[in-house]
Amino acid sequence: AEPSPGITDDTIKIGVTGPLTGPVAVVGGVAEGIRARVEQANGEGGVKMGDGKTRKIELVIEDDGLDPQRTLANVRKMVEKDKVFALVGTAATPNNLAIGRYISQKKVPNVFMYSGVVALNAPEWEVGFVPSFSTEADAFAEYLKINRPDARVAFLYLNTETGQTFMTAFDGAIEGTAIRVLERQPVTSQDPTVETQLNTLKASGADTLVIIAAPRQGGEAIRFQSESGWKPLTLVTNLSSAYPVLQSVGLENAKGIITSDFLKPIVSDQKSGDEGVDRYLDAIKSANVNFVFANTIGQTGYAIGDALIQSLEKLKQPTREELMKVVHNMDGWKNPLFFDGISMNTKEGSDIYPVEALQLYQFDGQKYIPIGGVLEFEGTTHE
Amino acid sequence: MNDSSIEEVRPVLQARDVSVQFGGVKALTDVSLFVRPGEICGLIGPNGAGKSTFLNAATRLVNYATGSIMLDGQPLEGVETRDMIGRGVARTFQNLGIYASMTVLENVMLGAHHRLGGSFAKAIFAPLRARALERSNREKAMAVLEEVGMANLAARAAGSLAYPLQKRMEIARALAAEPKILLLDEPAGGLTHGEVHEFGALVDGIRRRRNLSILLIEHHMGLVMSLCDRIVVFHLGRNLAEGTPAEIKSNDAVIAAYLGKAA
Amino acid sequence: MTLLDIRDLSVFYGKTQALFDCSFSVGEGEFVALLGSNGAGKTTLLRAVSGLLPFKGSVFYAGKALDKISAQTRLALGVAHIPQGRGTFTEFTVEENLSLGATIVASRSQVREDKERWYETFPRLRERRNQLAGNLSGGEQQMLAVARALMSRPKLLMCDEPSLGLAPSITQEILAIFKSLNKENGMTLLVVEQNVDITLQYADRAFVIEAGQIVASGTASDLIGNEDIKKSYLGVAG
Amino acid sequence: MRDLSLSTAIKLSLFAIVAASISVFAPAYALQQVAIAIAYAIAILGLNLLMGYAGQICLAQGTLFGVGAYVTAILNATYGVSPLATLPVAAAVSAAVGLLIGLPALRLQGLQLAIVTFGIAAAFPQLLLKLGSLTGGVSGLPVDAPETPGFMTDVPELWLYLIALACAGIGALLVSRVLFGDAGRALRAQRDNPQIAQALGVNLTRTRLWAFATSSALAGLGGGVFAIVSGFISPESFLAILSINIVIGSIVGGVTSMAGAFVGGLFMVFVPSWASDINLSLGNLIYGLALILIMMVARNGITGFIEKWISMIFRRAAG
Amino acid sequence: MSLFFQLVTSGLATGAIYAALALALVLIFRATNVVNFGQGEMATFSAYCTWQLMQWGVPLWLAVLASLVGAFAIGIVTFRLIIRPMMDAPVEATVVITLGILVLFQAACMWIWGAEQLSFPSLFPGGGFGIGEVRVLASAVGTLAILLAIALAMGFIFRFTKLGLSMRAAAFDRTRSVLVGVDVERMLMLGWGFASVIGALAAILIAPRLFLSPTMMTPILFYALAAATLGGWDSPLGAIVGGLAVGVTESLGASYLPFVGADMRIAVPIALTLIILLVKPVGLFGSYKVTKL
Ligand SMILES: Nc1ncnc2c1ncn2[C@@H]1O[C@H](COP(=O)(O)OP(=O)(O)OP(=O)(O)O)[C@@H](O)[C@H]1O
Ligand SMILES: Nc1ncnc2c1ncn2[C@@H]1O[C@H](COP(=O)(O)OP(=O)(O)OP(=O)(O)O)[C@@H](O)[C@H]1O
Ligand SMILES: CC(C)C[C@H](N)C(=O)O
Ligand SMILES: [Mg+2]
Ligand SMILES: [Mg+2]
Secondary structure: OOOOOOEEEOEEEEEEOOOOOOOHHHHHHHHHHHHHHHHHHOOOOEEEOOOOOEEEEEEEEEEEEOOHHHHHHHHHHHHHHHOOOEEOOOOOOHHHHHHHHHHHHHHHOEEOOOOOOOOOOOOEEEEOOOOHHHHHHHHHHHHHHHHOOOEEEEEEEEHHHEEEEEEEEHHHHHHOOOOEEEEEEEEEEEOOHHHHHHHHHOOOOOEEEEEEEEEHHHHHHHHHHHOOOOOOEHHHEOOOOOHHHHHHHHHHHHOOOOEEOOEEOOOOOOOOOOHHHHHHHHHHHHHHHOOOOOOOHHHHHHHHHHHHHHHHHHHOOOOOHHHHHHHOOOOOEEEOOOOOOOEEEOOOOOOOOOOEHHHHHHHHOOOOEEEEEEEOOOOOOOO | HHHHHHHHOOEEEEEEEEEEEEOOOOEEEEEEEOOOOOOEEEOOOOOOOOOOHHHHHOOOOOOOOOEEEEEEEOOOOOHHHHHHHHOOOOOOOOOOOOOOOEEEEHHHHHHHHHHOOHHHHHHOOOOOHHHHHHHHHHHHHHHHHOOOHHHHHHHOOOHOOOOHHHHHHHHHHHHOOOOOOOEOOOOOOOHHHHHHHHHHHHHHHHHHHHHEEEEEOOOOOOHHHHHHEEEEEEOOOOEEEEEOHHHHOOOHHHHHHHOOOOO | OOEEEEEEEEEEEOOEEEEEEEEEEOOOOOEEEEEOOOOOOHHHHHHHOOOOOOOEEEEEEEEEOOOOOHHHHHHHHHHEEEOOOOOOOOOEEEEHHHHHHHOOOHHHHHHHHHHHHHHHHHHHHHHOOOOOOHHHHHHHHHHHHHHHHOOOOOEEEEOOOOOOOOOHHHHHHHHHHHHHHHHHHHOOEEEEEEOHHHHHHHOEEEEEEOOOEEEEEEEHHHHOOOOOHHHHHOOOOO | OOOHHHHHHHHHHHHHHHHHHHHHHHOOHHHHHHHHHHHHHHHHHHHHHHHHOOOOOOOOOOHHHHHHHHHHHHHHHHHHHOHHHHHHHHHHHHHHHHHHHHHHHHHOOHHHHHHHHHHHHHHHHHHHOOOOHOOOOOEEEEEEOOOOOOOHHHHHHHHHHHOOOHHHHHHHHHHHHHHOHHHHHHHHHEEEEEEOOOOOOOOHHHHHHHHHHHHHHHHHHHHHHHHHHOEEEEEHHHOOOHHHHHHHHHHHOOOOOOOHHHHHHHHHHHHHHHHHHHOOOHHHHHHHHHHHHHHHHHHHHHHHHHHHHHHHHHHHHHH | HHHHHHHHHHHHHHHHHHHHHHHHHHHHHHOOOOOOOOOOHHHHHHHHHHHHHOOOOOOHHOOOHHHHHHHHHHHHHHHHHHHHHHHHOOOOHHHHHHHHHHHHHHHHHHHHOOOOOOOOOOOOOOOEEOOEEEEHHEEEEHHHHHHHHHHHHHHHHHHHHHHHHHHHHHHHHHHHHHOOOOOHHHHHHHHHHHHHHHHHHHHHHHHHHHEOOOOOOHHHHHHHHHHHHHHHOOOOOHHHHHHHHHHHHHHHOOOOHOOOOHHHHOOOHHHHHHHHHHHHOOOOOOOOOOOOO
């Protein structure tokens, strides 16, 4: 077949857009993580692709400040001017929604989006990456059903699709159990503080606090539950349970919180003997990334970069259609940063969510300790 | 005050027992004053006597606590500031009320605003009519500038004029409003002696041509005495005296309070 | 002894020249009037001397060349300027205005003393001491401007049209105050005025400025008698 | 007078040349960007009237822009109205909302008004989320592309660009009608000194409300165009920062200049991304420096700066 | 009922955060007639400097002291380089310039220290104490006490000292100030320096609550502006009262007004500000400007 735009015999051009600046610049870590993995691969000579040719990846990174309008502008420029082969790791839901129509029109793959929301609008040309928030909700519900079957839950939720998706799924999962939700309070990423919401949640008499919020507010909530004399069982979304967040809160304040993740916990920048983690540490060091090693967003970026490279290795023909075929038919792909037992699986036509398993962790004041086994939700991602 | 004189012709402007207070400061206490049609009435008094405040009250820029002010026999209570000019009261300001960044012509054209209405609706939906009005307004404004001898300065920025010319431009703007009565607050400020004479002639000419009533506040005694038909004197926010220039000039109370020894 | 010596002073507003090579001097302890019609350049001259405008030529004050000296320093050297249009701090109280007038005065007791003195002179200001200057009547503000300038106890007081907006009796009073400061404290005065007749009653000497140039000068008594000059430059009819 | 119409003619033809060459030389993706810049420019035109001439600082112009965008999107996505037909409605609804926002302006001035309106801008995205059933919440709303005339189906962006340009033309006409006449004078008069203006018979209430309404109508029109050109809108596009950016665009372009509105719109769209093109990690540093340096060099905005130079050159040539 | 008191208490704590930035805004406004939108970001930069010094092993108090001195220098340099050349530029230009300062300092922090939030040590003992069921944070009490002291000192200096009078005069009118011998540039420079110090102190006080990050001040900006407006832009004490009023009403409104809720709580300070301004357009403690006709 005719090669698609953006690919030559020795290079392939890939576009990344994300918020490198602005209030959620932490999410820019995705782009940085991808860059680290790609530079690593290029440094090792390039990617030996399925058609037998070895290509170097040329990354085009653009800053969109999380403004969907700028995301679209960046994508158009990358597609029409820079002629990228595909987009990877596009951050945040509204931004992916904004480019949906355009990428379907132009038939440009938008792979391994950094978005935890299920409903998108160009499924043929997209594939997700991180587990949906509904998956995380299921995992939390699962934990409660076993460990606190009569939990009285208070929700602090991000007032976007993120929080909505999470709560809808959670409500569905606890149906028919003795678990009750007593109070829900929204937060926005613009809220200066969330004391008010937390006070109201505390006053509800709940014994379980579920935190679905961006790092700043999530961190504040973690601190609150330890400071306020309220000692609920605290479940925190992985959006705001990364080690650096806990550091900012004070590790002792985070003791006992429970979170779920598909990544291995990394709490030290020293070689651990785990090959995947060690290669990651090398990569981010030589790429001189702007996040710290323990940042899960950066790790996710690196994992996305690795997934990209794996898909290219399997690309038999240098076309965009072929790429979509590959990423829509993943069967148990491994990833260096994934927790053992979690892999990527998709099925063309029915399942575009590569990661649908989570591991629960509890923080012991120093590090995350896995609790229970991997929770598998393969093929069950729902609204 | 002098009731018999009021009977003769109805005054254009008549104030009775007007008091104005700013917080604890009593700026005016029960002052009365009237201006007959076609008359130039002088209003003098020491600094802080309340002259400007009276003008502000008469144009409804400040509220008066008691008393009444009537225009053509109509009470002004409840009339909005912005409607005063439409009722025929135009004024100048002691501390200059000019628009420094606009041209002289624009300033003068603003005088006719109350007649044109300056409505956005008209400008947007009836642009041709708005443009025609604008043209005729400009011509009239030029004519007024001609009348005060400032036509050659029409395109200058008002702020760049010398102080006395700015004051004169304010008069032109007031005239563009085609008022019945003109209230002038120290219009001759900054003029030299000779210029004051010339200025007096200008004001008198305007009054005659347009058959205007004028209330004139000035500290320039030569001008006031030569120009005014009648003079009212305020002191400490009250009426002190009233009379013809000759009477005022020789009024001991006025000399003591205001004129000083060598008037 | 000459206190203020102005030589070939030229001032430009952008490209337009307002003063052309003006030269004159004011002796210490003199009361000098600067006369001239509108737009002659009187204000410009004062602004140049007090440091509000840059100039060409030279201005010496007590033997010092002023061109490199900042406005603050000029004030400290004793040059005070009461600007046209008063320049009071309208959003400050009368009292604060007087305090500001004494910015360069270090001695608190002197400030207190002087305030008392000017309140004595202008009882109106005392009545209004806690009122905002902007709410004063025009003439009251003029009094305040004068009192404020005197708070720094200047050696050379330049006053731009003090009579503007003042009642005749107050004009006389202020000129009389100037005169007595001049006589008793030896303060040098340079007063710009339109009100020629009254000014010449108090001044020792006068210069006439016209279209940016000094066109005449003389003692006050000379000028009062000189109908020619009065007619052609000062517009005083008969 | 003749001078004035001559310079207007020169400006207009210059504008036409620029507009035409953009449509010829700009690649499709850039053309769409330019169309978005023009949508912002329409809102800036309104803000210039309000801020530059009426002297009222409104930090909610982005909100009114958003109202317009949502009116267009809702009418189109929910009720199937053809996109272009929604534009007058978008302008009208925004005008009405603008009147409401303008009410406090009758009593508040300057800084105080700026801050109250800024608050409204900050609350707007939350309100959009709260009214999710109407606005589509965080997922936003799609907008149909307007039907492209046959001969340009290859470059639908060109059609979008022309639509934006036409709307901007209407906006500019509207503003010029208001500004160059008695209404405009009254507007400036109440800005420079409201008390004197009142004494001259200016109805402050009416003048200010009209200024708000006109400005908001233009914001709404711009927003509608924005929705059409983007094809998709969501609350994230109308955060408080948008209102700030519109104000920046207005000032950088020149608050009292109509051409400045276009400069400002282009500035808003292109300069931040150029800055990050220069160096990805220093993008905002460069942008911040650019803001400061531009204002230091061109304190009356870019058009003010250019006009100063042009008139200087003319004067040189003449004298 | 205990929820009510808890909401009031934590509203006060949050209000103290708003008041801190508002105080710096009011100071610079009073001293230079400029609303410095970048004040918060300049302050964040100083807080990062403190953090950095501590990373290098400097003890907290010394680090704070050093950064406050540094903040003074930053204020002065900003004035010299950016503001002084623009002293007689139109106000719009200044608005963009201060927004430029905001962007610049935020970008600088992000470039040097990254986007991640960091923990910042509190000047006060951690935790708090309970009054009945109500929990009071020691840091909130401490912050408020310091702010109050600063506001009173500022008010005193502005009103009763020669320096304060001169600073106000310089902000009011340059020419007039020059004529009475006020060193205008120096006053404005001091204004920038002091405001920068107060801002830095504010940032150091509130960073422990907000976590240190380049954008920590951004969400506060509107609330601080509202607080300053509510209190009246020329009153330091007003800034504190305004900040606390905003904090408490917002906290109560978010909990007790169901149609507002936590997601629309920003409507509460807007409404409060609007109502107060409609009654008193210059704010609670603001003074009216005068125009004599
Ligand atoms: N807004 C105000 N607040 C407080 N006092 C005021 C206000 N306006 C005027 N006054 C006071 O009222 C008195 C009268 O002032 P007004 O301006 O009417 O005097 P005037 O007769 O015009 O004096 P002048 O000849 O000096 O202009 C003055 O003592 C002044 O201080
Ligand atoms: N800021 C300025 N810009 C340009 N030209 C100016 C400026 N100020 C004054 N001029 C011009 O300089 C000349 C001298 O003005 P100046 O104010 O010194 O005159 P004056 O003698 O004080 O007049 P008046 O009696 O009206 O106060 C005038 O022609 C005036 O137009
Ligand atoms: C924190 C946010 C950037 C996450 C975003 N709401 C998402 O959909 O992934
Ligand atoms: Mg008066
Ligand atoms: Mg003068």
